[in-house]
Amino acid sequence: MFIATEKIIHNFMTSREKILKINNEGKFICVGLDTDLKKIPAFLLKEKNPVLAFNKAIIESTKDYAAAYKINFAFYEQNGAKGFEELEKTLQLIPTNVLSIADAKRGDIGNTSKMYAKSVYDHFGFDSVTLNPYMGKDSLEPFLEYEDKINFILILTSNPGANDFEKLKLFDGNYLYQNILDRTNQWNTKKNCGIVFGATKITELKDSINSFGDLTVLLPGVGAQGGSIEEVSNLFKSKNRKNYIVNVSRGIIYKSSTEQFASDAQNEIINLNKIVSEIIN
Amino acid sequence: MFIATEKIIHNFMTSREKILKINNEGKFICVGLDTDLKKIPAFLLKEKNPVLAFNKAIIESTKDYAAAYKINFAFYEQNGAKGFEELEKTLQLIPTNVLSIADAKRGDIGNTSKMYAKSVYDHFGFDSVTLNPYMGKDSLEPFLEYEDKINFILILTSNPGANDFEKLKLFDGNYLYQNILDRTNQWNTKKNCGIVFGATKITELKDSINSFGDLTVLLPGVGAQGGSIEEVSNLFKSKNRKNYIVNVSRGIIYKSSTEQFASDAQNEIINLNKIVSEIIN
Numbered sequence: 001m002f003i004a005t006e007k008i009i010h011n012f013m014t015s016r017e018k019i020l021k022i023n024n025e026g027k028f029i030c031v032g033l034d035t036d037l038k039k040i041p042a043f044l045l046k047e048k049n050p051v052l053a054f055n056k057a058i059i060e061s062t063k064d065y066a067a068a069y070k071i072n073f074a075f076y077e078q079n080g081a082k083g084f085e086e087l088e089k090t091l092q093l094i095p096t097n098v099l100s101i102a103d104a105k106r107g108d109i110g111n112t113s114k115m116y117a118k119s120v121y122d123h124f125g126f127d128s129v130t131l132n133p134y135m136g137k138d139s140l141e142p143f144l145e146y147e148d149k150i151n152f153i154l155i156l157t158s159n160p161g162a163n164d165f166e167k168l169k170l171f172d173g174n175y176l177y178q179n180i181l182d183r184t185n186q187w188n189t190k191k192n193c194g195i196v197f198g199a200t201k202i203t204e205l206k207d208s209i210n211s212f213g214d215l216t217v218l219l220p221g222v223g224a225q226g227g228s229i230e231e232v233s234n235l236f237k238s239k240n241r242k243n244y245i246v247n248v249s250r251g252i253i254y255k256s257s258t259e260q261f262a263s264d265a266q267n268e269i270i271n272l273n274k275i276v277s278e279i280i281n
Numbered sequence: 282m283f284i285a286t287e288k289i290i291h292n293f294m295t296s297r298e299k300i301l302k303i304n305n306e307g308k309f310i311c312v313g314l315d316t317d318l319k320k321i322p323a324f325l326l327k328e329k330n331p332v333l334a335f336n337k338a339i340i341e342s343t344k345d346y347a348a349a350y351k352i353n354f355a356f357y358e359q360n361g362a363k364g365f366e367e368l369e370k371t372l373q374l375i376p377t378n379v380l381s382i383a384d385a386k387r388g389d390i391g392n393t394s395k396m397y398a399k400s401v402y403d404h405f406g407f408d409s410v411t412l413n414p415y416m417g418k419d420s421l422e423p424f425l426e427y428e429d430k431i432n433f434i435l436i437l438t439s440n441p442g443a444n445d446f447e448k449l450k451l452f453d454g455n456y457l458y459q460n461i462l463d464r465t466n467q468w469n470t471k472k473n474c475g476i477v478f479g480a481t482k483i484t485e486l487k488d489s490i491n492s493f494g495d496l497t498v499l500l501p502g503v504g505a506q507g508g509s510i511e512e513v514s515n516l517f518k519s520k521n522r523k524n525y526i527v528n529v530s531r532g533i534i535y536k537s538s539t540e541q542f543a544s545d546a547q548n549e550i551i552n553l554n555k556i557v558s559e560i561i562n
Binding site: 079107138160171 | 315317353355356358359360361362363364365366368369386387388389390391392393394396397399400403404405413414415416417418419420435438439440441442443444445446447449450451452454457460461464501506
């Protein structure tokens, strides 16, 4: 009965409310499910569905500590229809009180974006999605119509190539990513917008954080890509700001490849939560 | 025996060679397979798989006249795993002498882009893909490693939102899209790059066409979006330039919703080829 009531409550919460609630519980880590047959523990390959067995074990062991799960579409799509079946089944394993993110970098002309929005929100039932803003406002609008979701728009990404175009200087002296950040703030009238800002870009993060307004922030790049969870947490603490999640993919799910991979992943997320808690409390 | 030999020849051609060959046969039209259950003729809904039945009829009736088929991933993904099964089966129906395009607007951090490239080229086996350049060079590189494919990078898109960021003026006086066009030319050392340039943006197309170099050009936006095939063909003719394809989706596949929808689609592509031929010959 308790579980059923909890489930109803979480289903009625907007994605933004879920993040605020879970941040207040001291959870800031998003677990990236970049599940790759070549990287999961070898003994799982004898399972009927190794990807699903791996995701199930990871979710079971981390769900009490995770703020969100991010499903990276690439890792599933590479197996076509079969991969999408695994994606659908993985999504069903994510508890309703933890945010689910479709990491799919969507953005297309209006009638196509409408289909993608239907796909990610109506068909799959994700709480949020990552969006690529290059094609402009009308390419994002079909997503922004979903008031209870969080639409994470790419601002400054965690990869080296972010310097190529995102950091081009505009005629008005601002960088391109700053212009897109300003526009995203304008689009956030329903408080259903978020931004993706690379944890690897700490200087720009410090320069921009005062302009984040009510936007929910997803910070990828901690771990394998070199971003520091301490630096990010200290910065957000110094601004007395929550409403953010830090993504760690390989650093958690591939923490070890032994029989204890799931409890090793659990220990790692507990450790990361502890690092953040000690900084913000 | 003739068919088998033809098939072998086409499998050994690069995607660029396929386009040059098919352009020389007087074919410039790419048929966009934006197949939507709500728009296909109602009588097909009684079929076991209406989407596949529709695509099969359209491909059968247009394959002798088409330069390419563009599969818009959104329309398939909205049905999840089942939709991807339809996508895979549709791709198998496309003859090897006609270019297949994965319209998926890909672009992500390195290890994820590598997965998407494997997906579109190794798993599905497309001849080409559309790519979103926002995240920079390393987000596209895994695709550019496939020498025999065409990687169509978004430059100036056909939608109204193209004005929001793609047409922002940079510090050096150029528009963002012009900067990306210059970089794409630099990346085209293996002649495996293409560009997406909206047929609706005829002024910018006239301003930019001299900078297209060896890039293959995909022009969406003719038909429902308002672009003119006459204007595009006249422009390319005036520059004595081929190596381009004009996409028409709704204007061909939904030309009619009667029992004769497939032959109506055929008549429409024959008509469009005729318009182009009369201009360029």
